[in-house]
Amino acid sequence: MTPESGGGAAPSAVVADVLTGANVDRDRLPTLLALLEVGDRQVRLGAATALCVLAEEHPNTVAYLTGRLLDRIQSDDDLPAALALDYLAARHPETVERELDALLGADESSYDVEQPTPMRGSLGNRDIGRTTLAGAGVAPGPRRVYTDEADADGDTEEEAEDVPDELADETGRTIPQRPRANDAEWLSLVEYESRFETLTVLAPRDRRRYSDTYRTLGVVDDEEYAVALRILRGGDTRDTGYRSGLRNRLSDWASVGDEANVVTLYDWHEDPRFWIASEYTDQRLADRDRLPPAEAAWHAERLASALATLHERGIVHAGIDPTAVAYYGNVLREGDRQPPLLDNVGLLSVYRQHADPSQFLDPRYAAPEYYERRFGRIDHATDIYQLGAVCYRLFTGQPPYRGEFDAVREQVLRGPPPVPTDVADVPAELDAIVGKAMATKKLTRYETATHLAQELRALRDPQEDDGG
DSSP states (O other): OOOOTTTTOOHHHHHHHHHHOSSOOGGGHHHHHHHTTSSOHHHHHHHHHHHHHHHHHOGGGHHHHHHHHHHHHHHHOOHHHHHHHHHHHHHSHHHHHHHHHHHHOGGGOSOOSSSOOOSOOOOOSOOOTTEEETTSOOOSSSOOOOOSSOOTTOOOTGGGTTOOSSEEOTTSOEEOOOOOHHHHHHHHHHHHHSSOSEEEEOSOOEEOSSEEEEEEEEEETTEEEEEEEEEEOOSOTTOHHHHHHHHHHHHHHHHTTTSTTBOOEEEEEOSSSOEEEEEOOOEEGGGSOOOOHHHHHHHHHHHHHHHHHHHHTTOOOOOOSGGGEEEOOOOSSTTOOOOOEEOSTTHHHHHTTTSOGGGTSOGGGOOHHHHOGGGOOSSHHHHHHHHHHHHHHHHHSSOSOOSSHHHHHHHHHHSOOOOGGGTSOOOTHHHHHHHHHTOSSGGGSOSOHHHHHHHHHTTSOTTOOSOO
């Protein structure tokens, strides 16, 4: 992760620097995307033009830019973003077409600036192979599947024609729109490569850090699984290094998926595009409030133990932050304890070679070696630093650093590690644990995650057992 060169410069100066500079730094990408959000239309137009220039210098950013620009067009009908996407489509038609096919479906991906196609559409009764979608009516055979059109009393689709596009799922949350038919046809190709006998998509896609994710019901030998079907985004799939690296990391993740406190990776494949089927989780640590000290210690120790298992298998996670810590989110009673789970195991080690790492790792939790190479390579000691930063978040409810990118970078590289007792009423012993885990120099951090887990265990209530 490198600093955004531009620091506190005025937006117009940042744009001008990109448009007139001899060498365009790819690290400008987050800054230029942020400028598409400002109120000044002239700045937005300039930023869109600068993004086109950056894409010419760094063609491996085109796929990522396509998705980000499309998001803006669909949500805000944004003209500068539309102009930039038009330019990319003209200059890099194959890359843009492939990305739009993945995001919108092949039937809808011919790009139209004036009328961008939303992710919306009714399915009716369709047999689409073995994949069934919520809203597709009754599946063939004796089993019924969750549908939007039939209620608990068995009303048919014809009797429920007035059901609005916005529906509440069984947890009471709103489902904003139904998946389209061509989504289902594409997803059925995934299923034929999968270990599951059937996959029933229960809700439209959810844009997550690495993927477009579908909440799915998978069935194997009459046993049902809550599955997150994830279509991975980013990276040039024509790049053999990217494909090889992703294959290796997914194989690593699958090899530890049966370990406690690691999200299970049930299956994965690279056709028709890289996809993974993992156990479904509904919450992230980033969404949760501060935990009581004893509870925080229990979560922290379990995460450290899971990390020790990864390291014993020779696997580096590389991207631990509050978004990489997942929870099932399906407790039966308020107050029930949920185990924390490490998610996205190893993916950042591939993605950081092909995209801006700050899109996949919160900079406030990034170790010094992500900012400057003089601190060494990304390895198990990097994981220990990042877990120390997550421990700070667990106990205090706050990130270890605050401020804009450059300010955070300066604190990570130059300042001492944060002190938990400065901001929260937590055990004094935690200061030394976090300070050692987050030491700037790698050689002064904990030598192993097992050692860190042992010290975290000492913070727990001695009367407490290890049960969930």
